[in-house]
Amino acid sequence: MIVGGCDVGSATGKAVVMKDGEVTSYLIVPATTKPEVTARTAMDAAIEGAGLTSIEDLDYIVGTGYGRLRVPFANENVSEITCHARGAQWLTPTVRTVIDIGGQDCKVMAMNENGKVLEFVMNDRCAAGTGRFFEAMARVLGLGLEGLSELSLQGKNPCPITSQCSVFAESEVITLVNDGTELSDIVAGLDASIASRLNSMVRKVGLVEEVALTGGCAKNEGLVKALEKKLGVSIRKLPKDPQIAGAIGAALLAREKLNGRS
Amino acid sequence: METSIKSKAFEQFSEAAETLANPVLQEWKAKGGRIVGYFCSTVPEEILTAAGVVPFRMRATGSTGTEESDAYYSSINCSFPRHCFNQALTGEFKFLDGIVCVNSCDHVRRIYDNWKRFVPTDFIEVLSLPRKTGPDQVGWYRDELAMFRDKVAKYFGVELTDDAIWKAIKLHNETRRLQRKLYELRKQEKPPITGAETLAVMVAGTAMPKEQYNEMLRELLDELTGSEGPGGHRARLMIVGGILDDPAYIQVIEDQGGLVVADSLCFGSRIMWVDVSEEMADPFQALAQYYVADRPSCPRMYGEHDNRARYVKDMTRDFKVDGVIGERLMFCDMWVVEHYMLDQDMKADGIPFLKLDREYITSGVGQLRTRVQAFLETMGR
Numbered sequence: 316m317i318v319g320g321c322d323v324g325s326a327t328g329k330a331v332v333m334k335d336g337e338v339t340s341y342l343i344v345p346a347t348t349k350p351e352v353t354a355r356t357a358m359d360a361a362i363e364g365a366g367l368t369s370i371e372d373l374d375y376i377v378g379t380g381y382g383r384l385r386v387p388f389a390n391e392n393v394s395e396i397t398c399h400a401r402g403a404q405w406l407t408p409t410v411r412t413v414i415d416i417g418g419q420d421c422k423v424m425a426m427n428e429n430g431k432v433l434e435f436v437m438n439d440r441c442a443a444g445t446g447r448f449f450e451a452m453a454r455v456l457g458l459g460l461e462g463l464s465e466l467s468l469q470g471k472n473p474c475p476i477t478s479q480c481s482v483f484a485e486s487e488v489i490t491l492v493n494d495g496t497e498l499s500d501i502v503a504g505l506d507a508s509i510a511s512r513l514n515s516m517v518r519k520v521g522l523v524e525e526v527a528l529t530g531g532c533a534k535n536e537g538l539v540k541a542l543e544k545k546l547g548v549s550i551r552k553l554p555k556d557p558q559i560a561g562a563i564g565a566a567l568l569a570r571e572k573l574n575g576r577s
Numbered sequence: 578m579e580t581s582i583k584s585k586a587f588e589q590f591s592e593a594a595e596t597l598a599n600p601v602l603q604e605w606k607a608k609g610g611r612i613v614g615y616f617c618s619t620v621p622e623e624i625l626t627a628a629g630v631v632p633f634r635m636r637a638t639g640s641t642g643t644e645e646s647d648a649y650y651s652s653i654n655c656s657f658p659r660h661c662f663n664q665a666l667t668g669e670f671k672f673l674d675g676i677v678c679v680n681s682c683d684h685v686r687r688i689y690d691n692w693k694r695f696v697p698t699d700f701i702e703v704l705s706l707p708r709k710t711g712p713d714q715v716g717w718y719r720d721e722l723a724m725f726r727d728k729v730a731k732y733f734g735v736e737l738t739d740d741a742i743w744k745a746i747k748l749h750n751e752t753r754r755l756q757r758k759l760y761e762l763r764k765q766e767k768p769p770i771t772g773a774e775t776l777a778v779m780v781a782g783t784a785m786p787k788e789q790y791n792e793m794l795r796e797l798l799d800e801l802t803g804s805e806g807p808g809g810h811r812a813r814l815m816i817v818g819g820i821l822d823d824p825a826y827i828q829v830i831e832d833q834g835g836l837v838v839a840d841s842l843c844f845g846s847r848i849m850w851v852d853v854s855e856e857m858a859d860p861f862q863a864l865a866q867y868y869v870a871d872r873p874s875c876p877r878m879y880g881e882h883d884n885r886a887r888y889v890k891d892m893t894r895d896f897k898v899d900g901v902i903g904e905r906l907m908f909c910d911m912w913v914v915e916h917y918m919l920d921q922d923m924k925a926d927g928i929p930f931l932k933l934d935r936e937y938i939t940s941g942v943g944q945l946r947t948r949v950q951a952f953l954e955t956m957g958r
Contacts, residue, residue, distance in 0.1 A: 381943060381947075393950075393954065394947050394951040394954055395951075396947070396954070396955075397951055397955070431955070431957075432951065432954070432955045433955065434955075435951060435955070437944075437947070437948060439941075439944045439947075440934075440941075440944075
């Protein structure tokens with residue numbers, strides 16, 4: 316049985332091919348202004364990576380993400396909330412709380428031992444706690460996203476940054492830069508500020524261990540460290556790229572639909 | 578709105594919900610009839626009806642922005658008064674002969690101050706509504722309503738006898754009875770009317786003469802009774818919250834496959850679930866008893882949370898509700914705490930609960946869609 320999961324997000328498109336319950340290939344591509352094209356580009360590459368020739372080789376495909384209604388080849392669509400939880404739980408069965416930090420939103424899901432979502436909260440009203448926030452800060456500081464992560468880990472005295480709004484945080488950062496503050500301390504301060512925001516979201520659904528991070532921003536080591544400090548627990552590192560957790564979840568649901576479960 | 582109901586009456590309700598001065602009101606106005614706008618469902622429509630004035634529940638249907646009114650408010654004021662006041666400044670409410678405000682919440686209360694100063698209106702009144710629901714508060718509101726009667730009678734040049742008030746009470750109770758009959762149909766396994774359609778019928782009821790409305794609603798009930806809707810929905814939902822007058826919002830929820838079959842809304846069941854008593858000696862006492870104590874309350878009333886939660890729970894049982902959605906306008910401090918507590922109450926009974934924040938004018942449809950879809954998925958639907 317070969318199934319596919321396609322997660323069309325605001326910043327990237329992700330596709331996963333699964334054969335007999337194992338991920339055979341996956342791909343992440345930058346999002347275009349045409350979700351259909353983003354989906355197709357990611358899926359075609361994942362199919363090629365799996366050594367298959369065409370989309371016809373897949374028995375069932377589930378689409379997810381903001382563009383889930385625009386995945387033309389999907390048999391059905393499932394919300395990214397359900398998919399991220401399912402994907403994270405499959406990758407690490409002991410996980411009960413998933414924090415997904417995507418390009419334009421962040422969400423926290425509480426789930427049971429089967430990966431079923433019990434409760435969720437979501438921030439998609441502003442850029443705080445999203446990839447967009449970090450992109451904006453990296454731009455102001457003349458860094459790439461990787462540079463942001465590395466520099467944060469070197470921060471010794473994270474600056475207090477009170478704004479979580481990306482526009483106001485930018486003004487604070489510019490003030491700090493002009494005061495001659497160490498860049499590493501500024502970056503560590505930004506991570507701490509976003510970690511506070513995520514912490515309050517986690518408190519809304521209730522903190523149950525283990526905690527995992529999914530989405531592109533989970534690769535930001537500085538943020539992971541800051542979040543561990545705020546939450547007071549260690550964050551379980553997923554055995555695969557955390558950015559494809561949603562697409563994996565979609566593929567798993569595709570498999571379940573085929574098996575007639577759920 | 579998209580609808581499968583083929584009915585002349587429903588078409589008129591739908592049009593009334595999508596406009597401010599609907600054709601029925603325009604006709605009323607053309608014949609020299611008078612219309613008074615009122616904020617909040619705790620203003621007794623009955624007194625206006627008794628004076629031969631059509632009560633119009635204020636809303637900002639059709640508003641596209643708040644650039645005119647933003648100067649009078651701040652960005653942390655609720656979007657409902659900002660949109661309403663914007664419409665007032667741009668002349669959308671010129672069809673009204675007066676305004677009645679109430680201290681329902683601080684955001685709405687300040688409309689009175691702004692309106693009085695900046696929108697020339699001869700008849701503008703404010704009612705002082707108590708925050709507790711005991712006999713003393715009922716007594717207070719009784720006197721407030723009797724004084725309001727005097728002002729209405731004087732301004733509109735009519736005599737408002739107790740008999741005239743009783744007649745209006747009976748008419749409005751008939752409206753409530755018909756609306757409850759409509760809700761009764763939603764208990765069916767395949768209700769013949771959706772949540773979005775029901776809201777349109779309810780909103781229309783606050784925007785036309787009651788005699789005419791009752792006649793049209795009877796017609797609709799005749800058409801719907803005994804019929805079935807398509808069914809096949811993923812879940813039966815209930816909506817609980819404050820001001821919601823836009824059927825399109827419920828439509829987005831229903832487009833995800835859930836059918837809204839019940840509500841606790843002030844454009845919904847809360848304004849018609851119980852009747853004003855027709856047995857008392859004093860009609861103002863009867864009205865005050867109803868508006869302060871007897872009708873299902875809004876969280877602005879103190880000490881009533883348990884009753885409100887019971888009301889919601891009873892309804893989830895009677896309408897076979899699978900999940901409850903709490904909607905509130907951003908910055909509404911009344912509803913934010915209410916929903917938090919209701920969430921706990923519902924979960925204790927194993928009823929899934931979803932909290933949604935919204936702007937008065939429906940926006941961010943993609944975000945709404947994701948939440949509702951995920952909610953249905955968590956329910957295994």
